[in-house]
Structure formats: structure tokens, C-alpha cells
Amino acid sequence: MSTPQPMPTITPLRDTWRQLMTSARSRAPRLRASLIGLAIAAMLQGLALACLMPLFQALMPRPEWANALPWLAAMTGLMLASMTVQWWSQGFDYRGDMVQNTHELRTALGEQLRRVPLEQLQDKRAGEVNATLLGSVDENLSYLLTVAGMMAHALITPVVVALAALWLDWRMGLILLLVFPLLIPLYRWRRPAYGRGMRMLADANARASSDILEYTQGLPVFRAACCVGQQAQALQASFQHLETIQSIGQKRGAKPNLILASVMELAILLVVFVGTLFVVQGSMALAILAALMVIVVRFAEPLATFVLYAKVIDLIEAALGKIDAMLSIAPLPQQQPAQMPTTFEVAFENVTFRYANTDAPTLDSLNARLPTHSLTALVGPSGSGKTTVTRLLMRHADPQAGRVTIGGVDVRAIAPEQLNALVSVVFQDVYLFNDSILANIRMAKPDASDAEVEAAARAAHCHDFITRLPDGYATRVGDIGGRLSGGERQRISIARAMLKNAPIVILDEPTAALDTESEVAVQMAIDALVRDRTVIVIAHRLSTIAAADQILVIDGGKVVEAGQHETLLARDGRYARMWQAQQSAKRWHAASVQA
Structure with a gap:
């Protein structure tokens, strides 16, 4: 589960406007025109009043x-003008x-996700990204014009009336x-507390969203490990944290809110009292006081x-901050001019x-x-x-020193779309x-025909089991x-890679978690995939890579x-010791089975 975030800071209003x-x-x-229109509508209403x-x-x-x-006609015309301008301004919504x-x-935001370095994206929880893409976007504008209109009528309209008075x-x-x-x-006094409260609430909601998604996706594992209750307690703790934030906001805000309302009510009563005093003294007409009483009653609640x-x-500011933070993540720099390799070493x-x-560095002056x-x-x-070696090849991040090349071309000079087209990956x-199965395979080549997808599936030895399914490829x-x-x-993952037909293939121990029968079928599919390609295999079971053209033993970020x-x-070195250890484990396993 996530840890609490540091106390959020308050965004200046000019930055909020920019965001x-x-x-x-x-x-x-x-x-911008709608917000200005709401201000004009509030001014017109003030003139009407x-x-x-x-x-x-x-x-x-x-x-x-x-x-x-004439004054009745002027007031009516100004009110109609105010309503018309406000209706036009609210048109941004309807x-x-x-x-x-x-x-x-x-x-x-979706396009930004394609550009964000995956190293940075991996630091974000899926629920937090989901909250930004959905909740923060909705919170950004859904209530903006309604609230802006209310605030304009509560602030601009009374000031215009006062100037006219x-x-x-x-x-x-x-x-x-x-x-x-x-x-x-009063607003400046309470705004920092409101701002912190809203940001803490937004963070708590994002945390709860992430924990719900994590719990739901991990439920089969939790059940298998008999820790459903423990994880449910952790999820409940996230809910409790959200409830605590909400309760604190309500409890701490109750007294200041009451003070704010009382101050404004007393101020309005002061206006009535002073006006009454002037009338009693004969220095102000009763009609002016009557009109002011109607006006202040109109403004009392707003x-x-x-x-x-x-x-x-x-x-809205909290939502804008999350959106701005996501959009401000800079993509990896692209070297110019862009180049495309013609060979694939x-x-x-x-x-x-x-x-x-x-x-400590994960890779340290590695050469290969x-x-x-x-x-x-x-x-x-x-x-x-x-794994870091393969991630740098796919340019999930850039090295702090040195370079990675394909066909002698630095991967930083290859356009991201072209680099992605050069590499196929089969993950563990x-x-x-x-x-559908058809769509999952075709995503490697969106314009592929059904016949091409089926040919890839046959080459990956999955056509037979697909046709046995109730809806086949659908x-x-x-x-x-x-x-x-x-x-x-x-x-299916291998069929996807075969359909892509990239010249470089990365295999991340694709048979490690399979039973013997599945491993044989997958290995046959892999043999077809890697033919005439530059292949990188991350291997844990050394017996599966004994026939490799070369084996690189990496330790401490170096090729040893x-x-x-x-x-x-x-050579009887590091590799030999790893081999002997695995062979000993196999012999021990075989002996225990026979016993």
C-alpha cells in the first residue's frame, strides 16, 4: 500500500489561471470568453439592483x-441583458x-503516456494514473462555470451596487x-486551509483508487496465499485514511465557516442599522433605506x-495540479537528425x-x-x-554515460515509433x-488481415487450441x-511478436513458469520466431541457452x-559455478522424486 504524501502546497491564483x-x-x-461573460453578467445585475x-x-x-x-424599464433591461449574457456564458457547458x-x-494525457519515459511511469501506481485520467479531468471543468457564476454574483454584483450607491x-x-x-x-485567510484540505483529499482518493485496483487485480494471489483478510485490512486502512481526511476537513472547517457566515451576516446587519440611524436623524430618505434592505437581503446568503x-x-486546483504534473513530464530527448539503421547488430x-x-549504478561501464x-x-x-540491459535497448530510459546502438546508430537518434518497430518482446x-484473441494478436500490426493473423498463430503453434475454443479467434x-x-x-504473445516481424527479438525467460507440455509447445513457437533475427534471451535456467551463439554473464552491472x-x-568461472549449482539441484530433485 502507498505511504502518505507530504503536505501539499498552495498554488497561486495566477498559476491556477495559467493551468x-x-x-x-x-x-x-x-x-476565457465565458468567464469574462459571467463577470459582465454579474456587473449588469449589480447595475439592475x-x-x-x-x-x-x-x-x-x-x-x-x-x-x-424609466428606472423600472432600465432595471428590467439590465436584468434581461444579465440573463442573456449569463445564458451565453453557460453555453460552454450545454x-x-x-x-x-x-x-x-x-x-x-493519453498521448503523453506514450511519450513519458517508462522508468518514470513505473514509479506511478495504476490507480493514480487512472484517477488523473478520469477523476481529475472531470473535476477540472465540471463545476467551474457554475461556481464561477456564483462567486461573481457574490463578489462583483455587490461591489457594483456599492459604487452606484x-x-x-x-x-x-x-x-x-x-x-x-x-x-x-476572509477568503485569503481560509484559502490555505481549504487548499491543503482539498489536495489531501485528492491524494487520499487517488491512494484509495490505487489500493482498490491493486486489491482487485491481486485477489487470486491473495486467496492462494490465504491472506485475503490481511490485504483487506490494508485496503480498509486506506478507506479509514480517506474517512479521517474527510472528517478532519469537516471538523476543522465547521468553526471557521460559522465565523465567516456570522461576520458577513453581522456586516449586513450593520449596514441596516446605520441606514436606519440616518433615516431617524433625517439625513437619508426612507426610500433609500428600503431599497438597501431589499438589496442586502438579496446578498445575505451569497x-x-x-x-x-x-x-x-x-x-479544481488540485485536479489541475495532477494534470499539469502528468503533462509536464518531459519525453526522452531525440537526437537530430533522426536516423534509421540498415543492419541490426x-x-x-x-x-x-x-x-x-x-x-549504486545498476550498469557500470558495461560493454557488449x-x-x-x-x-x-x-x-x-x-x-x-x-533486465535493465533490455530496457535501455527499448529506450525505457537513457544511460547516464555511454550509448546503446543498433546497426551503429544510437537509439537516441531513432524515432520512438521506428525503434518500437525494430524490437519484439516476449515477456515471462x-x-x-x-x-478477442484476434484483436490481441493483431495489435502488433493493426492493418494485418485475418489471414496474416492466422498465419502468425499457426507459426506460433496456437492455431489448433484457438479453433477449439467456443468462438475461435473471436x-x-x-x-x-x-x-x-x-x-x-x-x-499468443509469440504469435503477436511473429506478426510484428521485427528484426530484433527479446525473450524474457518465456518458458520459466510453464509445465513440460506447454514448454515444449512454446519452445517450438520460439524456434520459429527467432529464425534469422537478432535475439536476446534473459535466462535463469541455463539448460535452455546451452546452444546460444554467445552467453554474457552479468554481475554487478558488468559483463564478467x-x-x-x-x-x-x-574456464571454470562464474558461469561454471552457476551451471554446477543448477545441475546439483536437478539431481537432488530427481533423487527426491525417486525416493
């Missing part, structure tokens, strides 16, 4: 319709701009201008709840690589040369750097998507391919031995 406009992408001008003061003067104590009707914006934003009674106008801007310091509206802005030249947040159309096996203890743990494999056996999944099987045995 918002950036996330709006092609709809940024339309969103200000018309109440001269209107009441014309009606009290005796109605003077000649003077009242005319589909918001939907298009969220679609563009998710598309941009200066014309009729400068004293009341000045008092209103002193009261209404109280919102700003002003008292203004800071609560602002909490949603902090929710692979070389590692003085390669040094250190993973982030680690002290893998000839074209050869099979090279990488062996060594766990953590020696074997096969990942199949919850789609059979859905289930989540992560769970409806198929390990050997069947592995052969290199050669063919017989040559390395004759």
Missing part, C-alpha cells in the same frame, strides 16, 4: 410614475464545449464598499457562503545507468556486442542488471487485453488473459564473462 487555460487547450478562448434605489425614491412616499417607469474539452484533455448617498456607498470587500481577506464556493476552486558501449533514488542473426543469452544473479508474464480472453492457460497466453557454453564451462 486552467492550458488544460482548456483549443477551447481556451471560448472558456442599483436601479432599486432611484425607483423606490420615485415610488415613496407617493408614486411618481413618470420618474419610476453547447458541448466542456465535453469536447475533456475529450481533448484525456486525448492529450455612492451617487445617491456617499455614506452608505462607502459603508457598503467597506463591508463587501471583507470577502477578500456573501455568507462565498468562501464555501471557493472550496470548489481548490478542488546491437552494441552497448561503456554504458552506465543508475535508477532514480538509488546510490550482439551480432546480427545471433542468439545472445544474458545470465546472472537477480538484480545484476539483465504475458499481458493480454480483455478483447473468443475474449478475459482480464489480463485470465481465461487462458499460461502456455496458451505465451503462445562472455563466450559459448562449452567455453565458459572450461
